[in-house]
Amino acid sequence: MCGIAGFASSDGLDRYSHERVVRMRDVMTHRGPDGAWLWSDDHAALAHRRLSIVDLAGGHQPLSNEDGRIWVTYNGEIYNHREVRAQLEAAGHRYATNCDTETIVHAYEEWGDDCVHRFRGMFAFALWDAPKRRLLLVRDRLGVKPLYWARAGDSLLFASEIKSILASGIITAAANRAVLSEVLATRYTSGDETMFEGIHKLLPGHRLIFENNQVHTEQYWDLPLEGPDPELERMDDASLIARFGELLRESIRLRLMADVPLGAFLSGGIDSTVVAALMAREMNRPVQTFSVAFEDRRFSELAYAREAAAAIGADSHEIVIGDGDFFAALPKMVWHEDEPIAHPSSVPLHFVSALASQHVKVVLTGEGSDELLAGYGKYPRALANWAAGGVYERLVPGVMRSAIASAVVPRLPGRVGRLAARSFMGMRRRPAEMFLDNFAGMPMRQQHALLNPAISTGSDPYAASLEYFGRLNGHSGLLDRLLYTDMKTYLVELLMKQDQMSMSMSIESRVPFLDHHLVEFATRLPHRLKLRGLTTKWILREASRGIIPDSILKRPKMGFPVPFANWIRGSWNGMARDVLLDRRSRERGLINPAAVSQLLDDHRAGTRAGGDAIWALLNLELWYRTFIDGDGTQTLPEPQPASRAA
Numbered sequence: 001m002c003g004i005a006g007f008a009s010s011d012g013l014d015r016y017s018h019e020r021v022v023r024m025r026d027v028m029t030h031r032g033p034d035g036a037w038l039w040s041d042d043h044a045a046l047a048h049r050r051l052s053i054v055d056l057a058g059g060h061q062p063l064s065n066e067d068g069r070i071w072v073t074y075n076g077e078i079y080n081h082r083e084v085r086a087q088l089e090a091a092g093h094r095y096a097t098n099c100d101t102e103t104i105v106h107a108y109e110e111w112g113d114d115c116v117h118r119f120r121g122m123f124a125f126a127l128w129d130a131p132k133r134r135l136l137l138v139r140d141r142l143g144v145k146p147l148y149w150a151r152a153g154d155s156l157l158f159a160s161e162i163k164s165i166l167a168s169g170i171i172t173a174a175a176n177r178a179v180l181s182e183v184l185a186t187r188y189t190s191g192d193e194t195m196f197e198g199i200h201k202l203l204p205g206h207r208l209i210f211e212n213n214q215v216h217t218e219q220y221w222d223l224p225l226e227g228p229d230p231e232l233e234r235m236d237d238a239s240l241i242a243r244f245g246e247l248l249r250e251s252i253r254l255r256l257m258a259d260v261p262l263g264a265f266l267s268g269g270i271d272s273t274v275v276a277a278l279m280a281r282e283m284n285r286p287v288q289t290f291s292v293a294f295e296d297r298r299f300s301e302l303a304y305a306r307e308a309a310a311a312i313g314a315d316s317h318e319i320v321i322g323d324g325d326f327f328a329a330l331p332k333m334v335w336h337e338d339e340p341i342a343h344p345s346s347v348p349l350h351f352v353s354a355l356a357s358q359h360v361k362v363v364l365t366g367e368g369s370d371e372l373l374a375g376y377g378k379y380p381r382a383l384a385n386w387a388a389g390g391v392y393e394r395l396v397p398g399v400m401r402s403a404i405a406s407a408v409v410p411r412l413p414g415r416v417g418r419l420a421a422r423s424f425m426g427m428r429r430r431p432a433e434m435f436l437d438n439f440a441g442m443p444m445r446q447q448h449a450l451l452n453p454a455i456s457t458g459s460d461p462y463a464a465s466l467e468y469f470g471r472l473n474g475h476s477g478l479l480d481r482l483l484y485t486d487m488k489t490y491l492v493e494l495l496m497k498q499d500q501m502s503m504s505m506s507i508e509s510r511v512p513f514l515d516h517h518l519v520e521f522a523t524r525l526p527h528r529l530k531l532r533g534l535t536t537k538w539i540l541r542e543a544s545r546g547i548i549p550d551s552i553l554k555r556p557k558m559g560f561p562v563p564f565a566n567w568i569r570g571s572w573n574g575m576a577r578d579v580l581l582d583r584r585s586r587e588r589g590l591i592n593p594a595a596v597s598q599l600l601d602d603h604r605a606g607t608r609a610g611g612d613a614i615w616a617l618l619n620l621e622l623w624y625r626t627f628i629d630g631d632g633t634q635t636l637p638e639p640q641p642a643s644r645a646a
Helices: 017-026 081-090 101-118 162-167 177-186 230-234 236-256 272-280 302-312 324-337 346-357 369-373 380-393 398-411 414-421 429-438 444-450 463-471 478-486 490-503 516-523 540-545 549-555 562-567 573-580 582-586 593-605 612-628
Strands: 002-009 034-038 044-050 070-078 123-127 134-139 148-152 154-159 199-203 204-212 215-218 262-265 288-294 315-321 362-364 509-511
Touching: 002 017, 002 070, 002 123, 002 162, 002 444, 002 573, 017 034, 017 044, 017 162, 017 429, 044 123, 070 101, 070 516, 081 101, 081 540, 101 123, 101 134, 101 346, 154 162, 177 429, 177 612, 230 302, 236 272, 236 516, 236 540, 262 272, 262 346, 262 444, 272 302, 272 362, 272 369, 272 540, 272 549, 288 346, 302 315, 302 549, 324 346, 324 490, 324 562, 324 612, 346 490, 369 478, 369 540, 380 429, 380 478, 398 414, 429 463, 444 593, 463 478, 463 562, 478 490, 490 509, 562 573, 562 593, 562 612, 573 593, 573 612, 582 612, 593 612
Parallel strands: 262 288, 262 362, 288 315, 362 509
Antiparallel strands: 002 044, 002 154, 034 044, 070 123, 123 134, 134 204, 148 154, 148 199, 204 215
């Protein structure tokens, strides 16, 4: 795990290039505290910050092939590098190190751009082919490792983090308001744009070629698009469960490749518990596990984490944080994530990463299982809502449906009214409404109320998500389309969070559920193996029997809850008001101050839930101050007693 940065220029580097690439590299010291190097020629500069995991003595980067004509700077792990190395050595390539990095340059020599198909792992790399003056950028299939890029005149810049590109001094930080509505609704951008104008992310499973002053991007891998495999449909459940278990165990064995201590993040949920349990079966010493919880026990999963750790004989470690810890860290976390933080769970993830960094350099996590195997409760709800809506449309005339939605549903009391408003009775049977706006952090109706109507917040916030949803049209069922969309959008954001928060404390996180062999198998599974009635992740539950405690298998999903809404209802309401309604925020012109003030009042009084919207607006304002205003990280105002928050 490392940080990479650099740029290439078709017209040649200038005398400031060395200074720029050093700044780009060293703003990411947290990604690689074990060493820093760079290499350049007349047209390219590659830089690297190293977190030593494999081949501790060797493996310094940037690294070249035998004759020094091909150079690479690389972030990640190629778990099958020994297997690929054997093929390359048989073909005559000579190795100078024992690290997986060198396999990339020799594989490129042997197979060109298609070398990426030989790699099994997580990776983001930049490869400079000096004789061709050609830069190749590649990001792994699922997007476990981040990679950003930008054009500036005759140059192309790249880095593991956006702040590195900004540190070059070539690109000026400017807000990309065209994606503002999408960021507020979905909490992230689903395409290749970022919140910074002109800075892009290389999408998962894509590569970019910069040559002759031209940029070309192409997709080299995708999830299977054809839906469930008919051959797998004919197999019995027991055989499919056994195969799934074999692939998961193989993935975990591969991810134990390291020359440093390893551990696991353990929440006490099914995903992290089965990962830790399978690690324990492969290791000759107790697994070190790391768990985080809040002082408010209603939001704590520690009891389950302790039970899971005891069951597998783990050496467990815990950290408990309070609201003061959370808000003290929040501004710095915005700096680490580069963009407004999508989910409050990023902050406790930073704290558990800090705990882990005291003991290990690598952790395995359970990320990815929910999107792969329909693990969220929203999937059965969405399917039922869609099916019921179809019957409703056939039986009830359109005029009557409109009258019910506009006149009846708003008058229904309490929870019944809220559920009806989010059902086929209160919305049109359209994917954008039922599957996207229905689960948005700040739905479009709320955006229209809270934002300044004079500003343009961009085009359809769901356009990119709907494009993914539509790719499977006619080939697969509704569940396949929902999972595919989430794998391409929501999961990519979660992986970015996992990467940035773990690297904020210089540890590497690995995600065995996202080994592409396992992903391709699971994607083709019959629906009955994923969602059976209201039971989510059915195949994982069955494959985990006898491996983890039954109480963990049967427990309800909590999803890493954070009591942000409670805190903002109490003593921190005044802090949110100070940040969101001060002079600078008002003059920015993004919000409707009166509407935001009313939102804060209503949330404090408990008459309207506003936690998600307040979170989104607070992070957006902190992001503006950190990156656009150039203030760097902030210190939030102190909390006020609840009686003074009014």
